[in-house]
Amino acid sequence: PRMREAVSMRGSRIGRVGWLVIVGTGLWGMGCRGHSGQQALSLAQEALPVVFTDATQEAGIRFLHNNGANGEKWLPETMGSGCVFFDYNNDGWPDLYLVNGRDWTEEELRRGGTKRRVPPKGRTTGKLFRNRGDGTFEDVTQQAGLDVEMFGMGCAAGDYDNDGDEDLYVTALGRNFLFRNNGDGTFTEVAKAMGVEDGGWSTSCAFLDYDRDGDLDLFVCHYVVWSPEGDIWCTLDGKHKSYCTPEKYTGEVSQLFRNDGHRFTRVTREAGLERTGEGKRAQGKSLGVAILDYNDDGWLDIAVANDTEPNYLFHNNGDGTFAEVGISAGIAYSETGVARGAMGIDAADYCRCGKPSLLIGNFSNQMLALYHNQSLKDMPFFVDKAPTSEVGRKSRLYLAFGVFFFDYDNDGWLDFFVANGHIEDDIHAVQNDVYHEQEPLVFRNLGTHRQGGREETVFRFVGEQLGEAMQRRIVGRGAAYADYDLDGDVDILITTNGGPAYLLRNEGGHRHRKLRLELRGHPLCSAIGAKVKVHLGREVQTYMVRSGSSYCSQSELPLTIGLDRAEKVDLLEVIWPDGRVETFPNLAADQRLRIVEGKGIVSQEGFPPPRGEIR
Known part of the structure; x- marks a missing residue:
């Protein structure tokens, strides 16, 4: 069937010389700490009984995505x-914004040589949901x-003007x-005035202070050149x-905008982001971005x-420019030298190694x-652990989009979540082991184990244990x-x-000890980075406070840190984006802390009792 051919071709192969450079470094199979290890291993505790329940209706999330589908199968x-998730009104409760599409206009349909085949859904917009603080x-x-x-397509939140x-x-x-954000519950659209209206087809985005000048810059992923009249016929x-x-x-080409205070300046070319490490134009067909x-x-x-x-x-490079090192770092291709159909991405230190690793969601049959x-x-050097682990075996048939690391059971080891779904509604007709609708995947981090004389962090699929939702x-x-x-x-x-959005409430993860940290920097208010x-x-x-990640999405900026059974943190270090370091010794567990750069802990309180939890 043609779809099998299309799937196998969804990626290009690296040249043999480039791949031998990677293999020839001799670093395959290094353990978490980069040695065969006499150090005592760290193991995750026995899993708590955690269930995720569908709280969408109860919470009042009424949303239906409009993808504009008119029967023409436009890309x-x-x-x-x-x-x-972001706290737009500064009341301490995470609010939610959902991005939406729209119907194709009559002009767009005409340009595409077609007419309206299905009834229009009417005017549809994104939705902002204010958290009432009572579960709704x-x-x-x-x-x-x-x-x-x-x-x-995508969204990101950050305080670009440092007004709080x-x-x-x-x-x-x-x-x-x-x-x-006007600070009074309303927003004003200023993209054109601020120089970030952009154009083309943008997808994921992220705020970051790449030049460490104290304000947030903006990176925007771009996908492909598309128009109604340029849509290509495939079968x-x-x-x-x-x-x-x-x-x-x-x-x-994805774009970088430097924040110059009064407005943003497009600096993609001068920052070195227009070219790959091989000198080619960086037309990456980009769908996800992770700051690390x-x-x-x-x-x-x-x-x-x-x-x-x-x-x-x-x-x-630390001088306002970047060098693209994906091939030499080992993340450009699969272990067999194929450029895969990558969608979502996240970065985190899942092994307690002190450095962030990368999780990337790929097309079906690619893991x-x-x-x-x-x-x-x-x-730079990264090794893909998925092909030799349960992560690769379990995920092979899924088409992964949104991905993120999170500690769902608060045992102190970062687990990860994957949202899946195919692009073709009739894929099952040509591949009987692949489906259009797919369940999410959750992998629990079991901690560091010794395998074959090396220390390895082990993940186990646990989705079937986490409830019907x-x-x-x-x-x-x-x-x-x-x-x-x-x-x-943390909830999902x-x-x-x-279709609809789904809010999945975590019931049980709070039983382990934890800290919730809200950081406020100076001058970089959002403390991103x-x-x-x-x-x-x-x-x-x-951990890092980060914008972007996943697919076209962003999780909340405050950090929920799992402590397992520890009653206190011996030492908390905060390395602010400007390099300043502040330390806080002997912090009791089970607190919500707000820390302001230069002022220390300005508020601390406990967690309210859970509402309506299944016990």
């Missing part, structure tokens, strides 16, 4: 859109000034939107049109997930990528987490293509 219709949300889209129609309120950036097909069965894979389209400091040098780097093109790792970071300061088959796209009910464990929001090191005896957990 944008299959991409879905994302979401972001209120739709405040209209009064907030966010009822703007667009063919939306989180602003919202939304990407879309055609142009993007920057909604400045699965030789008769009927299907959604084309991106190999058929020309890629667009992979070599712990204090400068934020950018990892980009590309669809059928090699993934990028932009190394920050997830779990790139373990073994870099030195002057040599985690086994529902959906056409998943965006995904984000937040502790929306402030009970001490999943978006679907052409700040690192936190949590010392528990000889063990150190490392």
Whole structure:
């Protein structure tokens, strides 16, 4: 069948010389700490009974994604859109914004040589839901000034003007939107005035202070060159049109905008982001971005997930420029030298190694990528652990979009979540082991074990143990987490293509001890890029406040840190984005802390009792 051929071709192969350079480094199979290890291993405790329940209706989340589908199978219709948790009104409770699409206009249909085949859904916009603090949300889209129609894709939140309120950036097909938070519950759209309206087809985005000048810059992923009249005819069965894979389209270059205070300046070319490490134009067909400091040098780097093109790792040179090192770092291709269909991405220190590794969601029949970071300061190097583990075996048939690391049971080891769903609604007709609707995947981190004389961090699939809501088959796209009910464990929001959003409440994860940290920097208010090191005896957990990640989505900025059974943190280190370090010894567990740069802990309180939990 043609679809099998299309899937096998969804990726390009690296040249033999380039691949031998990677293999020839001799670093395959290094353990977590980079040695065969006499050090005592760290194991996760026995799993707590945790269940995720569908709280969507109870919480008042009324949302239906409009993908514009009109029967023509135009490429944008299959991409879905994302979401972001952010506290827009500074009341301490995570609010929620959901990106939406729209119907194709009569002009667009005419340009595409077709007419309206299905009834229009009417005016559809993104939705802002205010967290009432009682487990429910209120739709405040209209009064907030966010009822703007667009063919939306992704979003990110950050305080770009350092006025103390989180602003919202939304990407879309055609142009993007920057909604400045007015501090009174309303937003003003200022993208054109601020120089970030952009154009083309934008997808995921992230705020970061790449030049460490104290304000947030903006990175925007771009996908492919597309228009109604330029949509390409593809087929699965030789008769009927299907959604084309991106190999058929020309890629667009992702963009970097530097914040100059009064407005943003496009600096993609001068920052070195227009070219790959091989000198080619960086038309990556990009769908996901993760901000990280992979070599712990204090400068934020950018990892980009590309669809059928090699993934990028932009190394920050510390002088306003980047060098693309994806191939030499080992994240550009699969272990067999194929550029996969990458969608979502996240970065985190899942092994307590002190450096962030990468999780990337890929097309079906390609499995997830779990790139373990073994870099030195002057040599980036990652090894994909998925092919030789349960991660690869379990994820092979799934088409993964939104991905993120999170500690769902608060045992102090970062687990990860994957939202799945195919792009073709009739894929099962040509591949009987692949489905359009797919259940999410959750892998629990079992800690560090010795395997074959090396230390390895082990993940085990646990989705079937987490309740019926985690086994529902959906056409998943965006995904984000937040502790929306402030009970001490993180909950999940999943978006679907052409369907509802789902809010999954974590019931049970709070039983382990934890800390919730809200950081406020000075001058960088959002504290995006700040690192936190949590010392528990000889063990150190490392976290970063980050924007972006997942697929077209962003999780909340405050950190929920699992402490397992520890009653206190021996030492909490905060490394602020400007490099300043503050330390806080002997912190009792089970607290919510607000820390302001230069002022220390300005508020601390316990967690409210959980509401309506299944015991």
